[in-house]
């Protein structure tokens with residue numbers, strides 16, 4: 001961890017461990033590995049309910065979500081197993097931070113850090129993985145109604161692999177080609 005993320009992140013994790021010890025009721029043991037998937041999700045949600053009611057935890061969560069220097073901090077560093085909020089924190093929230101305007105950030109970031117909005121990240125398409133410039137999903141601006149229409153024009157453009165979309169997420173960052181007046185302004189992120 002020290003070599004990968006540096007001293008600051010390790011100190012933050014130590015802070016996290018101190019907070020975690022305040023709430024032994026949401027700590028876990030190796031029984032986590034015996035749980036079914038549904039039980040694991042329930043276990044994490046009990047934990048998040050406690051975390052979100054604790055001001056100190058909340059400041060910690062918000063501080064990490066809003067940090068622009070490291071993109072990968074996750075509750076999974078503190079507890080067994082993959083956090084169901086991992087993509088929400090590491091991809092959805094970070095995309096808001098890096099791509100949104102100040103006013104968009106002011107509207108969406110508090111909702112994301114308070115878990116009013118839980119997001120996933122839909123970039124990859126069935127036909128387009130590493131070649132992000134090849135994405136075919138379109139976001140066409142409808143001048144009359146002042147809105148973007150997101151469209152999957154063919155099977156290659158089907159969004160593929162978006163973790164958390166099935167159960168956790170109620171919002172998504174969707175990467176699509178921005179089309180205005182038939183002009184293609186390239187691949188841009190949209191909140192759906």
Ligand SMILES: Cc1cc2nc3c(=O)[nH]c(=O)nc-3n(C[C@H](O)[C@H](O)[C@H](O)COP(=O)(O)OP(=O)(O)OC[C@H]3O[C@@H](n4cnc5c(N)ncnc54)[C@H](O)[C@@H]3O)c2cc1C
Pocket residue numbers: 087121122123124128129130131160161162163
């Ligand atoms: C567990 C998991 C979770 C994921 N979660 C998400 C998610 O939440 N949201 C999301 O949008 N996506 C997600 N992805 C998708 C992931 O980002 C893509 O798998 C990744 O972009 C690679 O795309 P691909 O698998 O289509 O491979 P491709 O890009 O088609 O690559 C196939 C092969 O070609 C090689 N290759 C690619 N480009 C080049 C090049 N320029 N030169 C030479 N060789 C090249 C690769 O090394 C590889 O061997 C997830 C993937 C996994 C495995």
